[in-house]
Structures are given as structure tokens and as C-alpha cells.
Amino acid sequence: MAKDKCPECKCSVPEYMATYGDLVTLLMCFFVLLFAFSSIDAQKFEAVMESFQGSAGVLEGGKSLSEAPFVFDAMPESTESSKETVVDQNKLEELKKQVEQYINDNQMQAEVDVQLEAKGLVIRFKDNVLFDSGSAEIKTASYDILDFLGELLDSAEFINEQIRVEGHTDNVPIRTSLYPTNWELSTHRASNVVKFFIERSKMLPDRLSASGYSEYHPIATNETVEGRAANRRVDIVVIKSVEESTTDTGGQ
Numbered sequence: 001m002a003k004d005k006c007p008e009c010k011c012s013v014p015e016y017m018a019t020y021g022d023l024v025t026l027l028m029c030f031f032v033l034l035f036a037f038s039s040i041d042a043q044k045f046e047a048v049m050e051s052f053q054g055s056a057g058v059l060e061g062g063k064s065l066s067e068a069p070f071v072f073d074a075m076p077e078s079t080e081s082s083k084e085t086v087v088d089q090n091k092l093e094e095l096k097k098q099v100e101q102y103i104n105d106n107q108m109q110a111e112v113d114v115q116l117e118a119k120g121l122v123i124r125f126k127d128n129v130l131f132d133s134g135s136a137e138i139k140t141a142s143y144d145i146l147d148f149l150g151e152l153l154d155s156a157e158f159i160n161e162q163i164r165v166e167g168h169t170d171n172v173p174i175r176t177s178l179y180p181t182n183w184e185l186s187t188h189r190a191s192n193v194v195k196f197f198i199e200r201s202k203m204l205p206d207r208l209s210a211s212g213y214s215e216y217h218p219i220a221t222n223e224t225v226e227g228r229a230a231n232r233r234v235d236i237v238v239i240k241s242v243e244e245s246t247t248d249t250g251g252q
Contacts, residue, residue, distance in 0.1 A: 086240065086241045087120065087161055087238070087239070087240050087241070091157070091158070091161075092116060092120065092121045092238060092240065093116070094157075095121055095152070095158060095238060096114050096116060096121055098152060099114050099123055099149070099152070100114050102145070102148055106144075106145070108145065110126075111125070111126055111129045112124065112125055112126065112129065112145065113126065118240070119237060119239065119240055120237050120238045120239045120240035120241075121237070121238040121240075122235050122236070122237050123149065123235070123236040123237075123238075124233055124234075124235050124236075125142075125233060125234045125235075125236075126229070126230070126232075126233055127229045127230075127232045127233065128232070129142060129234075130142050130146075130189070130193070130234050131189055131234075134174060134176065134179070134185070136179075136185060136188035136189045136192055137192070138192055138193065138196060143200075146193070146196055146197075146200075146201075147200065147201065149197075149201075149236065150196070150197050150200065150201025150202075150203060151201065153197075153201075153203065153238070154201055154202070154203050158238070160207075161207070161238050161239070162207055162208075162209075162238075162239040163197070163203075163207055163208050163209070163236065163237065163238060163239070164208075164209045164210075164211060164236075164237045164239055165190040165191075165193045165194050165208070165209070165210050165211070165234065165235070165236055165237075166190055166211045166212075166213060166217075166234065166235040166236075166237060167185070167186035167187060167188075167189040167190035167210075167211070167212045167213065167234055168186055168213050168214075168215075168217055168218075168231060168232065168233050168234070168235070169182040169185060169186050169214055169215050169231065169232055170182075170215055170218075170222055170227075170228035170229075170231045170232050171215040171218075171222040171228070171231075172228065181214070182214040182215055183212055183214045184212075185212075185214075186212035186213055186214050187210065187211070187212025188212070189212070189234055190210035190211055190212050190234065191210045191212075193210070193234060193236070194208045194209070194210045215231065218231045219231060219233075
């Protein structure tokens with residue numbers, strides 16, 4: 001009697017498993033490349049891998065996040081450490097006295113204000129002292145005080161201090177071909193003061209920065225004429241603290 005032939009066994013898997021397998025393979029290749037391009041120690045690599053366990057089913061079990069602190073300090077991109085340089089408070093107070101003396105001698109109390117704030121020494125030019133309305137061209141009448149500040153800030157006592165020039169406006173819109181919004185106007189004004197210090201006072205450019213804040217850093221309400229006038233200003237800030245980044249090159 002002839003034996004019946006066994007039916008052919010048909011083993012199959014869901015169609016999505018092929019795509020899933022490709023995805024897992026690509027992920028593995030991706031992390032292998034990351035490892036090849038980086039130089040990390042075995043302990044930190046283990047911590048990195050531990051943080052991926054349980055995610056998307058790539059590895060079984062484990063925690064979805066590692067509790068190991070500063071896991072990614074192993075990567076080259078995070079080898080930079082920051083330190084803070086703080087300007088001596090006594091130096092800022094001395095600078096404040098010298099600027100106030102000039103203001104008093106020239107009877108400019110209504111035009112220029114000097115304040116010690118958390119961010120540093122703020123020399124505030126009010127309303128239209130430096131610029132006409134809607135203009136970013138520095139008035140020639142203000143050259144004298146800017147020359148004084150440039151010479152003072154570039155003196156041996158203050159030559160290492162960082163200076164930021166901030167332009168501010170009120171909330172009244174400006175729409176001109178040169179300044180479509182108050183952003184352009186405030187930024188252009190701050191930049192022109194920086195250029196003045198570089199070109200006329202010969203200050204080093206790496207000490208200077210310019211920022212335009214438009215109407216968004218008011219010091220008074222924009223609901224009144226007086227408040228809007230107070231918000232239209234240019235601040236020259238002697239920065240109190242500067243964050244510096246130092247890169248660990250791995251050598252001595």
C-alpha cells in the first residue's frame with residue numbers, strides 16, 4: 001500500500017516583519033556608526049546603551065531611561081565646559097561715577113541715565129538723544145558723549161570689559177522702505193553705535209555686540225506719551241558677567 005505523501009509544510013511570518021527587520025538593522029548600523037565616529041570609554045558606552053533598552057522593542061527589558069548622570073558627556077560635542085567671568089563690582093561703581101560726573105558737568109541729566117542693574121552697568125540714552133524719530137543715523141550733537149564713552153571704555157582700566165549696545169522702540173509701528181518694522185530700526189541703531197565705537201573710538205570689535213529688541217523690552221507703559229518716550233532708548237551695557245567656553249582638546 002503506497003504511503004500518502006506528507007503535505008508540504010508552509011511556514012510564513014506576517015508581512016510587516018520584513019519591514020521591521022530592515023528597521024532594526026538600520027538602527028543597529030546607525031548606532032555602530034555613531035560609536036565608530038566617537039571616542040568614549042566602555043563604562044559610559046554601557047550607560048548610553050542602557051538608556052535605549054526597552055525603546056521600540058529593539059532590546060528586551062531594561063529601563064527606557066538611564067539614571068546615570070551626564071550620560072552624553074561621553075560624546076565629543078559636549079566636551080566644552082563653561083566658566084563665568086564676573087566684572088568687579090567696584091570697577092562698575094567707579095565707571096558709574098565717571099559717567100555721572102560727565103553727565104552732570106554737561107547738564108545732560110534729562111537725556112542720559114546711568115544705572116547699576118543685575119546685567120551690568122547700563123548707560124541709557126533716552127528717547128531721541130542719539131537719533132531722530134524713524135532714523136538710525138547718529139546725530140552729530142551726540143558725538144561728544146559717545147567720544148567720551150569710547151575713550152573711557154577703551155582706557156586701561158576698562159579695556160577688557162565686554163560691551164553690548166541695545167536698541168529699543170515703543171510699540172508704534174514703522175513701515176518704511178528702509179525699516180519695515182521696529183525690529184530693523186532698533187537693530188540698525190544699535191549696530192551704528194557699535195560701528196561708531198569701532199571706527200571712531202578704535203575699540204576692538206570682539207568686545208562689542210549689538211542687539212535690537214524692538215518694542216518687546218519696555219521699561220514703561222506704551223499707553224501714554226511719556227511711557228512711549230521712555231521706551232524709545234538706546235542702552236550701552238557694560239556686561240557684569242560673561243560666559244566663556246573652553247574646549248577640552250585632550251592634550252596638555
